[in-house]
Amino acid sequence: MQPVKFVDLGEQYLAHREEILAAFDKVSREGSYVLGSEVSAFESEFASYCGAKYAVGVGNGSDALLLSLLALGVGPGDEVITAPNSFVATAWAIAHTGARIVFADLGGDMNIAPEDVASAITESTKVILPVHLTGRIADMSPIQEIAARHGLFIVEDAAQAVGAEYKGCRAGSFGHCAGFSLHPLKNLHVHGDGGIITTDDDRVYEYALKYRNHGLRNRDECEFWGINSRLDSIQAAIGRIKLSYLDEWNEIHRSIARRYSDALADLVKVPVDRPYELPVYHRYMIRTPRRNELQSFLTEKGIETKVNYPVPLHLQPAAADLGYRVGSFPVAEELTDTILSLPVYPELAAHQVDQVIDAVRAFFTS
Ligand SMILES: Cc1ncc(COP(=O)(O)O)c(C=O)c1O
Structure with missing residues (x-):
């Protein structure tokens, strides 16, 4: 592979x-x-x-x-x-x-x-x-x-x-x-x-x-x-030049996101679009309490993923003087521990999307 x-x-x-x-x-x-x-x-x-x-x-x-x-x-x-x-x-x-x-x-949409x-x-x-x-x-x-x-x-x-x-x-x-x-x-x-x-x-x-x-x-x-x-x-x-292709690329992002969501919704939390919105899926984030294990498994299979972001801003050393602590923002903190971004970009081929889906399914079902 x-x-x-x-x-x-x-x-x-x-x-x-x-x-x-x-x-x-x-x-x-x-x-x-x-x-x-x-x-x-x-x-x-x-x-x-x-x-x-x-x-x-x-x-x-x-x-x-x-x-x-x-x-x-x-x-x-x-x-x-x-x-x-x-x-x-x-x-x-x-x-x-x-x-x-x-x-x-944050709310359930991962936004403020x-x-x-x-x-x-x-x-x-x-x-x-x-x-x-x-x-x-x-x-x-x-x-x-x-x-x-x-x-x-x-x-x-x-x-x-x-x-x-x-x-x-x-x-x-x-x-x-x-x-x-x-x-x-x-x-x-x-x-x-x-x-x-x-x-x-x-x-x-x-x-x-x-x-x-x-x-x-x-x-x-x-x-x-x-x-x-x-x-x-x-x-x-x-x-x-790139702006002239953007709508096409954003549409590809959405179709990759749909494929991930259809294939993985029974195993992990997937993003659900509200009827009045059209996200561009700059990132496609799933959520699972087994995030770290899943990420290591995917890395072993040659699939690169990211955590956006592993430390919330209120817990960064630079924010120490603001007086926040662990527990100040429970929704944001829960996300930090459970989110994982899967690859999404216009050049990602259909068989690569399948490869990611198969690997995530294999992790949960093996
Ligand atoms: C949410 C958000 N805000 C601000 C920035 C800052 O953008 P730049 O890296 O171009 O300075 C980024 C990009 O990294 C971002 O993702």
Whole structure:
């Protein structure tokens, strides 16, 4: 049996090599390597894909979240409520504004639970930052209602969810801003680091454009101290190519997810889509109390899997000063011990999906 990789970026490159090389050639000949026309074109295509007015390309998804929060005026003395089961960048972005990170536990969809968000609100809360984990949009209608009732901003962490839909709208269109990652492991990715912000807000848009470029108003005039977090032209050109395939790839993700769910639902907990949502299955996560044994068994069979994420954010050493402990968020902690991500990517062949299914079934039935 051939090993089954968790992702196979080389395969995707080979499938689109001609287009990518042509983009590289075009950008190289034009000689504009940072920002420029490819970035502006990618930004407007990405904004319209998400159903947002504007998009601003930045250096990575972490900065996309940081800039979104800073653009909304978040800083010391403010609190931002988010999910404890995310990549560290979610909490990092909040911490770097000087605001306090406040976690709220999860619902059955593995995303932040609206009722827990509501009970975490204090006088200092400024933003709710839901994470659309695994490419499934958080339960946005009640979250939007809570935000409106308390006069709070919403920033979506949509790093894993380009193209995901909820009640007919796409990730990046629910909050005041959204931060996306274009990291190579994301469903829409470039060939290096990259990130992008969406917003409908003119003021946020203008701020993000300047902030990503040192706070420069023009070449010589600096309005405030920003940072250097610009998107490269070549990355934007590759992003444009990949965006044109994204719906097709997301559909393949969903069909792999359906095959896994149909074949494994009697053995493990599988994700169940709500009737009004269309997840993109950036990750396909099963849940079982025998997770560690299953993962070792699959590794022996040459099947690569991952745990996203093995340590919840509130129990990270970096979060020690926030005062959380084991037991603070039981749903998130239970997930940490039971989740396992199986391989999902557009180049995963049908026989490899069968190989994964057979191996998981063999583990439980032998
Ligand atoms: C949920 C989430 N938020 C934020 C990020 C940060 O993105 P980047 O790695 O592009 O900085 C990631 C990606 O790793 C992520 O998965």
